[in-house]
Structure formats: structure tokens, C-alpha cells
């Protein structure tokens with residue numbers, strides 16, 4: 181058997197919400213999607229087009245109704261709930277808009293969470309959390325609770341948590357949504373360096389073409405399917421940015437005309 185060259189592969193991925201109910205709604209229609217190791221993918225699309233559904237279903241947060249998702253060669257639907265939890269902590273790092281930190285836990289406890297399922301000694305956990313927090317400039321805050329920290333500090337804690345287990349894949353859903361431009365820029369630089377220096381694969385959702393222009397591949401989702409893809413390849417960041425803007429305005433134009441026929 182030959183190993184797939186893809187770090188992530190979705191085949192005929194279909195998501196139906198409220199299946200067999202009156203409100204049955206097919207949010208994703210048999211999507212095929214492949215990711216090679218080291219790619220930096222940005223997903224865009226109108227509100228309600230299925231971006232979050234897509235990202236949740238390719239990252240074990242949700243399980244597809246039909247079709248398959250393989251991450252590092254492992255079929256997500258063949259894992260038990262317990263295996264999924266462990267697999268997620270060991271392979272995936274999540275950076276979400278609202279950071280998802282637990283207010284009942286200190287920053288130290290929040291950051292160390294992905295290591296709690298791994299067989300790592302308390303001393304090693306302590307050292308790794310402190311090293312990571314030091315790099316992010318929040319070592320002095322490790323005993324505080326998230327509500328005692330600023331937005332930027334919480335964001336850095338969430339990034340520490342996402343990276344502490346050295347995931348091969350980072351999943352980011354509107355990661356800069358709640359940040360000012362300085363913090364957004366810092367987060368992008370962190371992601372870019374992880375991608376370029378450490379070869380981490382990144383799959384991100386953003387509505388901002390400027391942020392999308394840091395990616396190596398652009399994917400536009402519309403009505404639950406992939407409507408456009410664009411490889412940056414030899415384009416300069418400016419040219420790539422311009423093409424992303426063009427696709428967005430063309431698609432918004434079509435959407436506008438559809439609603440004003």
C-alpha cells in the first residue's frame with residue numbers, strides 16, 4: 181500500500197445538519213479537498229457559505245455525515261470518541277477567534293491541557309509551558325485566570341496552547357477576528373514563521389484579503405462547495421492580494437445580482 185502524499189484529504193465530504201428532521205439542511209455538498217504538507221491555505225466565502233462547517237469537519241471538531249476525512253493517513257470516522265480526543269491533542273492546534281480559554285482554569289492549566297493526555301512528566305510539562313510562555317511574553321501571567329488578562333494576552337495564551345504539543349497542522353477560524361491591527365500582524369507573523377521555518381501546515385478561515393494574501397493557496401467556498409481556488413506560486417504578495425480582492429468582488433457582485441433580479 182502506498183502512503184498518501186497528503187497530510188489531509190477529504191473525499192466527497194458532505195455535512196447535513198438536522199438529518200431526517202424537518203429542518204434538514206445540507207451545508208457541504210460532496211467536497212473533495214487535499215492538503216500537502218507545508219501548505220498555508222486560506223478559506224474565504226460569504227456568510228453562511230459553510231466555512232466553519234468545513235473547517236470543523238476536516239479537523240475532528242465535527243464528524244461528516246457522508247464521505248471521508250483522513251488526517252495524516254488516519255480515517256477520522258474510524259476512531260472512537262476517546263481516540264479522537266487524543267488524536268486531536270497530538271496532531272492539531274486550534275486558534276479560534278474567541279480563543280476558547282477556560283475561565284475556571286489558570287493560563288498555566290489552559291496551556292498545558294493538550295499535554296495532559298500525553299505521557300509527559302509533570303516536570304517536563306512545567307518546563308515546556310514556561311518556555312513557550314516566555315517566548316510569547318506571558319510567563320509572568322501563568323498563575324492568572326483568563327478574565328484577569330487583556331485580549332492580546334489571552335490570545336497569546338491561546339496560541340501557546342495551540343502550539344504546546346507541536347502539532348503538524350494548525351486550524352485557525354478567523355484567528356484575528358477580535359484583535360487590533362498590531363496583534364493581528366503579530367499573530368500572522370507567528371503563523372508564517374511556523375509555516376516557513378517549521379513546516380507546519382496551516383488551514384485558516386479569514387474574511388480579510390490582506391490576511392489571505394499571506395497564504396500559499398486560496399480557497400473560495402460558496403453555497404457549500406468550493407467555487408474557486410488560487411495558488412500563489414510565483415505571484416508577488418501584492419499581485420496575489422489583488423487577485424483575491426477581484427475574486428471576492430466578482431462573487432459579491434454575483435450575490436448582489438442574484439438578490440436583486
Ligand SMILES: Nc1ncnc2c1ncn2[C@@H]1O[C@H](COP(=O)(O)OP(=O)(O)OP(=O)(O)O)[C@@H](O)[C@H]1O
Pocket residue numbers: 197198205207225226227228229230231232233234
Ligand atoms: N448546527 C447547525 N444546525 C443547522 N444549520 C446549521 C448549523 N450550523 C450551521 N448551519 C447552517 O449551515 C450553513 C453554513 O454555516 P457555517 O457556519 O459553516 O457558515 P460560515 O461560512 O462559517 O458563515 P459565517 O461567515 O457567517 O461564520 C448556514 O446556512 C448555517 O445556517
